[in-house]
Amino acid sequence: MIIGVPKEIKNNENRVALTPAGVAEFKKNGHLVYVQKGAGENSGLSDEEYTAAGAEIVPTIEAVYDIAEMIIKVKEPIASEYPLIKKDQLLFTYFHFASCEPLTHAMIEQKAVCLAYETVEKSDRSLPLLVPMSEVAGRMAIQEGAKYLEKPMKGKGILLGGVPGVPPAKVLVLGGGIVGTQAAKMAAGFGARVVIMDVSLPRLRHLADIMPANVTTVMSNHYNIREAIAEADLIVGAVLIPGAKAPHLITRDMLKLMHPGTVVVDVAVDQGGCIETCTPTTHENPTFIIDDIVHYCVANMPGAVPYTSTLALTNATLPYALQLANKGWKKACAENEELKKGLNVANGKVVYEGVAQAWGLPFENVDSVLQN
Structure with missing residues (x-):
């Protein structure tokens, strides 16, 4: 199979989807494997390293999409x-369709095969391709929250750990x-x-056992x-419903219950957010203030620590990506229930129920797509 790795062009997204080791x-x-020129630079990975690993470097994003069977x-x-x-081009990435209607319609219209990292699911209901980035985001939520509690950042002026x-x-x-656990x-x-x-309650019992x-x-x-x-003083939104919008646990009217300068960090913002007033921001302009409450709502938090994030992500995604390349997406998904659950859109049809419900779209059973 021909694999394409484009340079990420979302605002301040510094990660890359594949390391030279993955190549x-x-x-x-x-x-x-075709890698766009400079795709790994912001993660500390040079074109020379990709070439040494066996990749072909191509000059533009258009060239990557034009040649690749799987992006x-x-x-x-x-x-x-x-x-x-x-x-029929296979795209393997984070999609979060339930929070972006234009993206959903675009992938339907292009008749792409969209396999979403965030809905690949194991039999124990864990989400193996979300785990590494969730670990990074949970830890970063506190790191960023502590910074924005500082008075120059419009926070309360409180040191997270206090002093004697x-x-x-x-x-x-x-x-x-x-x-939530990492945060x-x-x-x-x-x-x-x-x-x-x-x-x-079982989860709370587990957390009570392991937490200090x-x-x-x-x-x-x-x-x-x-x-x-x-x-x-600091509130972290860490709610996830796989493939669906996060519920609003804090509504606009509840902001008046908080003290001015309170900081909210909504890690769920790429799934619609669990705080009603949160809308996605970027690393360039990460915060905004509503009712004297500081909102940090960066949708790609791990992009700020790309070296760590890129290696952690590739460690998790590579075994699945190899299955897709070795067997083709239909056979790989038919033989692997985890990958099958990752299919969200295929051949112009929505095959993930949470996405269909989010936008009132027709839902097609994934097995019917795999059998055609």
């Missing part, structure tokens, strides 16, 4: 890429999954007083959330 694995399996990316295509995508004689900040984490651990390591909420003493677990419900946000 070498594709070559070992008999595939051709491997990090973030969803943006509008300028839509016309470059060919019928002065209490530390209060951190509220909504969601006890990978992002809580990071905040606890800083010395903050942390509350982590989830709707699953400065982390408290609380059942997530409307009453408890309203109580907690009134006390919190």
Whole structure:
């Protein structure tokens, strides 16, 4: 198969979808890899390293899309890429269709085969291609939140860990999954007083067992959330419903319960956000203020630490990408339930129910597409 790796062009997206080590694995399996010139530069990976691993360097993004049978990316295509995508071309990347209607319609119209990292799912319901970036984003949420609590950043002027004689900040984490767990651990390591909420009692029991003493677990419900946000200095939204929009746990009217300078970091913003007032921002302009509350809503947080993120992402995606290349997408998905769940759009049809429901589109069973 011919593999294409374009340079990411979303604002301040510095990651790349494949490392030179990944290129070498594709070559070992008999595939051709074309990498756009400079695709890995912002992740500290040079064209010379890709060439040494066996890749062909091509000068433009148009050349990559034109030659490749499978495009491997990090973030969803943006509008300028839509016309470059060919019928039956396989795209393997983060899509988050449920938060972007124009992207959904564009991929349907182009009749592309869209396999989304974020909905590849194991039998235990874990999401293996979200885990590494969720780990990065959860840790970064505290790193960025601590920065924006500073007064020059319009925050409260509170040091996350406090100092002797002065209490530390209060951190509220909504969601006890990978992002929430990493955020809580990071905040606890800083010395903050942390509350982590989830709707699953078994999950809360697990978190209570593994977290340090400065982390408290609380059942997530409307009453408890309203109580907690009134006390919190930093709030991290870490809620995920695979392939669907995140629910709004904090609504616009609830902002008035918070103290001015409170910081909210919505890691779920690429799935629509779990805080109603959050809309996606970029690393260039990461924050905005509504009702004196600082909102940090960068949709590609791991893009700020591209070296770490690129290596972590390739470690997770490469085994799946090799299956797709070795067998073709239909056979690979038919034989691997995890990959099958990653299919969102194929041959002009929506084959992931959460995406169809998000935009009121017809839903086609994925098995019917695989059998055609």
